[in-house]
Amino acid sequence: xxxxxxxxxxxxxxxxxxxxxxxxxxxxxxxxxxxxxxxxxxxxxxxxxxxxxxxxxxxxxxxxxxxxxxxxxxxxxxxxxxxxxxxxxxxxxxxxxxxxxxxxxxxxxxxxxxxxxxxxxxxxxxxxxxxxxxxxxxxxxxxxxxxxxxxxxxxxxxxxxxxxxxxxxxxxxxxxxxxxxxxxxxxxxxxxxxxxxxxxxxxxxxxxxxxxxxxxxxxxxxxxxxxxxxxxxxxxxxxxxxxxxxxxxxxxxxxxxxxxxxxxxxxxxxxxxxxxxxxxxxxxxxxxxxxxxxxxxxxxxxxxxxxxxxxxxxxxxxxxxxxxx
Amino acid sequence: xxxxxxxxxxxxxxxxxxxxxxxxxxxxxxxxxxxxxxxxxxxxxxxxxxxxxxxxxxxxxxxxxxxxxxxxxxxxxxxxxxxxxxxxxxxxxxxxxxxxxxxxxxxxxxxxxxxxxxxxxxxxxxxxxxxxxxxxxxxxxxxxxxxxxxxxxxxxxxxxxxxxxxxxxxxxxxxxxxxxxxxxxxxxxxxxxxxxxxxxxxxxxxxxxxxxxxxxxxxxxxxxxxxxxxxxxxxxxxxxxxxxxxxxxxxxxxxxxxxxxxxxxxxxxxxxxxxxxxxxxxxxxxxxxxxxxxxxxxxxxxxxxxxxxxxxxxxxxxxxxxxxxxxxxxxxxxxxxxxxxxxxxxxx
Numbered sequence: 009x010x011x012x013x014x015x016x017x018x019x020x021x022x023x024x025x026x027x028x029x030x031x032x033x034x035x036x037x038x039x040x041x042x043x044x045x046x047x048x049x050x051x052x053x054x055x056x057x058x059x060x061x062x063x064x065x066x067x068x069x070x071x072x073x074x075x076x077x078x079x080x081x082x083x084x085x086x087x088x089x090x091x092x093x094x095x096x097x098x099x100x101x102x103x104x105x106x107x108x109x110x111x112x113x114x115x116x117x118x119x120x121x122x123x124x125x126x127x128x129x130x131x132x133x134x135x136x137x138x139x140x141x142x143x144x145x146x147x148x149x150x151x152x153x154x155x156x157x158x159x160x161x162x163x164x165x166x167x168x169x170x171x172x173x174x175x176x177x178x179x180x181x182x183x184x185x186x187x188x189x190x191x192x193x194x195x196x197x198x199x200x201x202x203x204x205x206x207x208x209x210x211x212x213x214x215x216x217x218x219x220x221x222x223x224x225x226x227x228x229x230x231x232x233x234x235x236x237x238x239x240x241x242x243x244x245x246x247x248x249x250x251x252x253x254x255x256x257x258x259x260x261x262x263x264x265x266x267x268x269x270x271x272x273x274x275x276x277x278x279x280x281x282x283x284x285x286x287x288x289x290x291x292x293x294x295x296x297x298x299x300x301x302x303x304x305x306x307x308x309x310x311x312x313x314x315x316x317x318x319x320x321x322x323x324x325x326x327x328x329x330x331x332x333x
Numbered sequence: 334x335x336x337x338x339x340x341x342x343x344x345x346x347x348x349x350x351x352x353x354x355x356x357x358x359x360x361x362x363x364x365x366x367x368x369x370x371x372x373x374x375x376x377x378x379x380x381x382x383x384x385x386x387x388x389x390x391x392x393x394x395x396x397x398x399x400x401x402x403x404x405x406x407x408x409x410x411x412x413x414x415x416x417x418x419x420x421x422x423x424x425x426x427x428x429x430x431x432x433x434x435x436x437x438x439x440x441x442x443x444x445x446x447x448x449x450x451x452x453x454x455x456x457x458x459x460x461x462x463x464x465x466x467x468x469x470x471x472x473x474x475x476x477x478x479x480x481x482x483x484x485x486x487x488x489x490x491x492x493x494x495x496x497x498x499x500x501x502x503x504x505x506x507x508x509x510x511x512x513x514x515x516x517x518x519x520x521x522x523x524x525x526x527x528x529x530x531x532x533x534x535x536x537x538x539x540x541x542x543x544x545x546x547x548x549x550x551x552x553x554x555x556x557x558x559x560x561x562x563x564x565x566x567x568x569x570x571x572x573x574x575x576x577x578x579x580x581x582x583x584x585x586x587x588x589x590x591x592x593x594x595x596x597x598x599x600x601x602x603x604x605x606x607x608x609x610x611x612x613x614x615x616x617x618x619x620x621x622x623x624x625x626x627x628x629x630x631x632x633x634x635x636x637x638x639x640x641x642x643x644x645x646x647x648x649x650x651x652x653x654x655x656x657x658x659x660x661x662x663x664x665x666x667x668x669x670x671x672x673x674x675x676x677x678x679x680x681x
Contacts, residue, residue, distance in 0.1 A: 082467070
């Protein structure tokens with residue numbers, strides 16, 4: 009297996025390139041895949057190489073999403089990048105009320121193999137309308153697969169799988185992860201959904217972290233290790249389907265759970281995972297479950313305010329210490 | 334699934350007047366049966382009927398090919414039956430039965446028949462325009478070919494998704510026909526429930542909107558099945574030549590029973606003998622019987638041209654009523670899906 013150092017953005021593009029080459033029904037509606045930041049040029053070669061299957065739209069997220077879903081019903085495998093997740097909300101109706109329900113509503117006769125991509129998470133100075141983490145809201149729409157990669161290798165394999173999937177799939181990459189580098193298999197591969205990755209082994213507490221927060225949790229783990237606390241880090245990689253077994257097995261081993269996500273606290277992905285463990289793994293717990301999330305506030309532009317509501321390694325470490333106190 | 338299907342518009346022969354009339358009657362008697370079944374408590378929830386829309390539904394189906402993809406809306410029964418879906422399967426679907434066209438998961442609002450090129454019916458106003466435009470792209474990409482059709486109502490032109498879909502369809506020259514069934518009745522009127530003053534508030538010619546977006550727009554008498562067939566046929570050719578999209582505004586007569594939010598069988602069971610002589614003018618809704626009902630209009634037209642006789646019509650109607658009666662009996666006798674199947678078919 010040949011590997012290469014790639015950024016996460018490059019890995020995503022690699023997955024899309026392989027999918028275009030492999031399957032003539034793959035198409036892409038050309039909104040900015042990586043926003044307008046420094047990685048915006050990484051996607052450009054796709055547009056030239058597969059020009060006959062790239063549609064250049066007006067800014068019409070709702071119409072674009074509706075067209076993508078209709079195209080998927082007619083046999084295409086469209087990719088719709090919404091740039092920032094905030095812009096998905098213009099298309100929300102189609103995502104949660106057409107794409108998510110069509111298979112069930114047709115008694116399994118109609119499939120919708122569409123991929124929606126968006127950049128989730130807070131980016132510095134972006135304010136309240138360019139920073140949303142919609143994973144919990146999407147989780148509330150049964151019928152959508154939800155993917156949250158944290159490494160370049162995962163981002164490639166999971167995106168490849170998303171395009172192959174016959175279900176509507178939402179891939180959420182964190183804007184702060186686009187530039188992280190890691191070894192990526194240069195061949196064609198897809199990673200299965202519903203398989204968590206164990207990012208770190210430990211016996212004192214389990215941290216379940218999503219997307220960018222996996223890296224924050226790893227940083228917290230280094231600090232805690234110096235204090236003699238060894239945490240285990242579980243990265244679910246996909247929320248739907250969710251690898252409940254991996255989470256419950258880790259908690260069975262450690263007896264303590266901290267869940268970290270960047271969505272606001274109430275009804276968050278962290279809340280759901282906490283509830284699952286409370287219901288199905290209660291006897292394993294020796295301490296209450298802690299959630300470390302964005303606070304229930306819109307994101308302010310001022311860096312001082314922005315920082316005050318976000319999860320970070322210090323807050324994650326503090327939560328672990330509280331459980332061990 | 335109940336009943337049998339024929340892949341070519343369910344055996345509809347556009348060149349045989351009795352075949353076209355038979356399909357229009359099938360829609361009419363289907364809808365009258367739906368009203369009966371609802372009144373008898375056989376199903377619950379809101380519903381819409383296509384009485385008054387028969388000429389548009391059947392006329393359009395006469396012009397479409399078996400490979401075309403069709404996206405209907407909340408008022409879909411005419412499109413689904415017009416396309417040739419089995420009435421028993423459609424009624425079973427409305428009754429929530431396992432043998433329904435969609436296993437009982439779609440119901441009246443989402444009635445569709447994927448086997449006949451109707452993959453998904455959205456009841457959200459205007460969604461069909463975008464879905465059809467997308468299917469037009471998907472069919473082009475996968476070389477399936479053909480044309481896609483999105484049926485919308487007049488109120489859908491207030492929805493952003495329709496304007497966005499039309500703009501993108503024009504930009505990408507998609508082979509899609511938007512058929513706007515303009516009955517001047519906002520499905521849920523802006524003025525509030527049961528406000529009958531709302532109809533007529535819209536612009537006189539809805540076709541001005543697509544034209545402003547650069548889309549070929551045509552207007553047709555939606556109560557005239559032959560005229561609808563001709564104009565949708567012209568739109569179909571335009572799309573097949575690669576010159577799409579097209580917008581067809583079919584001005585459909587508002588059936589008096591659709592004036593309120595809940596359909597009311599105010600004109601009773603259709604009496605086709607009203608087509609044989611001038612119907613009495615002193616009863617309620619006299620203009621409906623005299624000139625607006627598309628089924629009676631087509632009967633009168635065929636009698637005038639000598640294509641059919643009165644007894645042809647009576648015999649055909651008997652046949653249709655027998656079909657619908659048997660379909661309803663079959664649907665009513667069929668089973669509900671097992672409760673534990675509620676979690677089936679959410680994911681592939």
